[in-house]
Amino acid sequence: MAISLSKGQKIDLTKTNPGLSKVIVGLGWDTNRYDGGHDFDLDCSIFLLGANGKCASEKDFVFYNQLEGGNGSVVHTGDNRTGAGDGDDEQVKVDLAAVPAQVERISFVITIHDAEARGQNFGQVSNAFCRVVNEETNQEIIRYDLGEDFSIETAIIVGELYRHNGEWKFSAVGSGYQGGLARIATDFGLDVG
Template identity: 45%
Template sequence: MSVNLQKGQKISLDKEAGSTLTRITMGLGWDAIKTKGLFGFGGKSQTVDLDASCLLFDESNRAVDVVWFRQLKSKDGSIVHTGDNRTGAGDGDDEQILVDLTQIPASVKSLVFTVNSFTGQNFSQVENAYCRIINGADQKEVARFNLSVQGDHTAQIMAKLYRHNGEWKMHAIGENGSGRTFDELMPKITPHL
């Protein structure tokens, strides 16, 4: 059963999944903005490019790697981005980040997932935007966060995955921000590490 995440909520991914998680997927989905034409006819779609990123941090809360549309694989190969979707066209997840938790180096303490509007629209303008965590073993959704919360922000720090007593836990951060790429969010990410 999927948990609809609330800002600040902490969950054990193993408990939510019902077993030890070894692989997860962070999925991001959205639809293009539809505008109505004259008298409701002849509407157009406005392109929206949302981007999913995963930042890796060590014990000293120092960023040691990042997976995003300009670097689709972590240096150690444990995290892979499936590629940049620039339109939101199609059903289901538009971008995915695949994480093999068993292959993440022991020096990595936490992973932070972010979403940015590269084309600059704020999330209140983007239809059906969401991000979610999926159990890689059975493809069941473990947790979901609705991004289409009304607001004028262009970015969100979605969640942090972190090691605690030998298991991976997740903290749903849900903090709004602004910026076209993850690096503009770093000042807001740091307090959550």
């Protein structure tokens, strides 16, 4: 039975699940009725952050054009351009034991592709969620449903895996941004010029 989290909650991952080393972070969403004439394409991006809360280089940014990071310990399984169907829309595989020591946090972000040009925002998105699954057993460990807290935002930091005293934990962040992926990438120390 998965533990359901609310915004701001944190939970132990490896301490309460001994032997857990490989997880799948699944992200999903639905789009509300929308008749703006454009497709609605949401994307998952992952930032591998050091102690300073920044990416050391562009190699610490994982997304649909760079599917691996952290020496192969973080793997994005590919872009879903429609979000159609049930279950996870995009997935990220994380080998916790192989994440480089300098990476202290792995931040999971959902953005709306080309949101400003298309006049789209998270007010038009529903049923967004993030879940953490044990890759070996396929058992869902944690689930975080984002609710309908967002309206004008075009990007959301959904959650983070982070190290604490040698154990991995998960934080349900749920923090919305305007300015899309570029704004978050800049905040995480990347030059997106």
